[in-house]
Amino acid sequence: MLRENGTAMILSSCFLRGALAAILVINSAPGALLCAEEALDPTALGPFGIGSCHINNRSVQDAERWVPQMQAIGLKYYRALPTGWSQVEPEEGRWDWKALDAQLQYLNEHGFVVGGLLNGGVKWNTLDKPGTLPVNNLPAWSRYVAALVGHSKERVKRWEVWNEPPNGTGRDQTPADYAKLVVATYKAAKSADSESLIGIAAKSVHVNYLDQAIQAGAKDHFDYITLHPYEVLNGIADNAGTEAVFMNIVPTVRKMLAVRNPEKMHVPIVFTELGCDVKKGADVQAHALVKAYTMGIAQGVACIQWFEGMDGDSGPLGLLDRKGVERPSYTAMGQMIRHLGQHPEYLGWVIYQEKHYGFVFQGAKGTVLVTWARQANAADLQFGKELEVVDPLTGQITRADKLSLSVAPVLVLDVPEATLKEARESKGKPLPWGGDYAEARSVSITMDGEGRPIEKGLHTFSGESVAGAVVAYGGSARAGNVPGGNIFIVDPQFLSYTTTPIEITAVVRRNEANDNAGFKLVYESTRGLKTAKAGWYTVPDNKEWHTVRWKIDDAQFVNYWGYNFALESDGNQYNKYYLQSVTVTKVAK
Template sequence: MRCRTPHLSRSVLHTAVTGALLAVLAALAPAPPAAAAPATISRALFGLHQTGIASASWPDAEPGTVRLWDTGTRWADVEPSRGRFDWTALDHAVATARAHHASVLLVLGQTPRWASSRPSQISTNGLGAAAMPRSITYWREYVAAVAHRYRGRIAAYQVWNEPNVQTFFTGTPKQMVQLTQEAQRLVKHYDKRAIVSSPSFATRLRTNIPWMQQWLAAGGARYVDVVSLHLYPLPTSGPEGSMTLLAKARAALAKAKVSKPVWDTEINYGAGVGGAPARHFSSASGAAYVARTYLLSAANGVSRVYWYGWDTSGPLSISLSKGGEATVAGEAYRTVEDWMVGAKGYGCTRDRAGTYTCLLRYPGSWGKVVWNPGRAFGMRAPAGTVSVNALDGTWRSARRGSRVQVSGVPVMIRTTVR
């Protein structure tokens, strides 16, 4: 029998999949080894960008957190001239997120033209936006105003977007440390519980990590609670390639003796380099990349991952919605969130044939999520199997020896034993 579960709350979904089996699972499921201390996966792992959030637009999903970027809430939008603040868009965005029980991460940069030290310099976000402020006082006034107004409503602040990419920042690593230090001081003054994130460092080009290392060497990490990365790989690579970038960034952090939580505050795939066109993905590949991203990120200690984005399009190829409706990739986002949130993650392994297995622990059962990015093959379900769950939200009853098709698209085998 093959069933499809409608998009329901997480607790209802899990009950629908396993309700008829609860008595068996409770009787047979072993306790995890005493030495294992896996963390329960939080809804905060699942972040999103929603460009229309300031107009009360909300995704057909349940993100635990949203990042305000490309949402009409940059410094230039909030303070169009010195001392004159327009809170309209930011107020609406924060209210929308909070109404859906999602925490807010606000990107504080970039520089308005009136405050810019290079007001005629071309940048991605307008003239002068990538330059240092002409006076640090302007930055202090802006950060203080935001932190004071949104105390207790904005949970986290990110200092800047991709300062190690020249189209977003043309200052030096030391200057970015100065902006970071001032932001941290003022945010914590008004809201001691707020999280201060480092600028989000790009990682895919050869010049990116050395720039971050200079920021670390200048003491930047002293002023942040979290280090944020953007793990976009090159267009020919996928989620497994993102983990290679993560390892390189982590090596740089270790060399600088920095041990802080890591967030991936933008991720998608296929973006070209140097103006090259984006790589196209099939619907199945897009769904697979979404699921593999969250599974591998959690297994590698990344505590938040913000997909870019729910309602975005253009140079990033995997869109989670079209015309307001979830795409196949959007359905995969919802499904893998349902699989993961509330479960305990026991990590992922890769065998010699390139097959990945990620282990999730539920009350009374286990989920074994399996895929192989390089080949497709059939396998026999292991002992204790009760169902096979697909990324489109459907599931079928199964038992030991049932055939399971493995491919680049993750599939979850629900079992009563590890």
């Protein structure tokens, strides 16, 4: 299709130079058509995206090593080109578009919609220190933004402002400084291209930072939001049972927007980076990918740009290793696109045996259930009829009328009507996490007689795995050093984002040797992670159980690192006390 905006030249070049690749893609990835009209529409967006580190994203030569394999499985949405300030304006007023234009053309020819990242500094800007937000020379920054956006406006529409702030900012720089940069960027970009879309960003799931930036002046100066929820995904990869936390990322952001910027409450939310280290295991990485895309789509994430396509300078995170060898995660990505399609419709969730989650979609050719067992619990499911079950790590399809669930996710095709009915009834409802705590006054975790946690709306990263950990005092306590056992997460329905007075209590006791032991409470506040005013608490002795209390009036639980509060000790003091219970209570104002 010819267009008046200059796309016709790219399209014809694409067909001339990419005909063979188009045939390969059509045969290998249903729905992944090279040069489809949508793929060349710079405003198009869908859930299946990809990103790259620096050394795999500098030039066409870098892209040639791995991009064709991404195209072959149907990936369409590429995070960002080499658009850093120093890359396009190495000297003041001298613009270098060569690498950018060549790579943009190459990616368009391979069917990718491409975004841009407005980031970095230049040596000639002497008003700002290296590694800081360039807020002392906003005119120069604005010229960079306007020139770049104007130069690329026919082919690039989405522009992120900075990479995961407050990373890459000065020690003394605040969300207010970032807000200044966002406002300047928004004005400069819109002046160069009124149809450009500006993304406000934060590291991890740092909703507190976004909240502060919007209050400080960024309000109304953005069109979408970007996050990098690595830490929250780690809980999923480690099978900590934190699916409800991951599923609450978008709802928490929208809750914040409803308070701070209602006009932007429904802007797209994009995970421009998300990945899992292969050091956890190649299969674990693939499992994490399937779960991330499943739950991301289910909660309304507009696009997840997996980090990354091929291993580079950021560790073993790629779908491909450094030699281009495909990992199970590569196959899993392809199977997700093959069966869900480029734009799956989320139908709702189901729950098996009150703990195992399944998510139902209208996929490429029919309905698809993506399901797995929560934590290490197995579950046997009876479908009542023979169904096709896909192993996403291999693409193998088997037929069965029953299924034994594990932490490894599977795709079930053409699900029974009863499953569809249950899913549709649950759509829009929060994912339950061991009960309904939306109206509860308090949540708690208590050790039973064998040191196992009884979780009532309060959870730890160690979860059910603490059953085999060191226990003491008749089994009614566990050691403070149980992995993840000192890190706590409240049920998101109990408390999320809203700042309300709470009291946290812990019942503790020194070990049998009566060694000196203590800790401090660190919690998510309206200013990010913060140590409670009471400071360090020393456990008095081992003669009896001691209750320590913290009253907090500025808690703002958003799980930006995947948890809400922790009991932090110095040195080996983790080993020298036992924990019997922890309770979080809402206090009447």
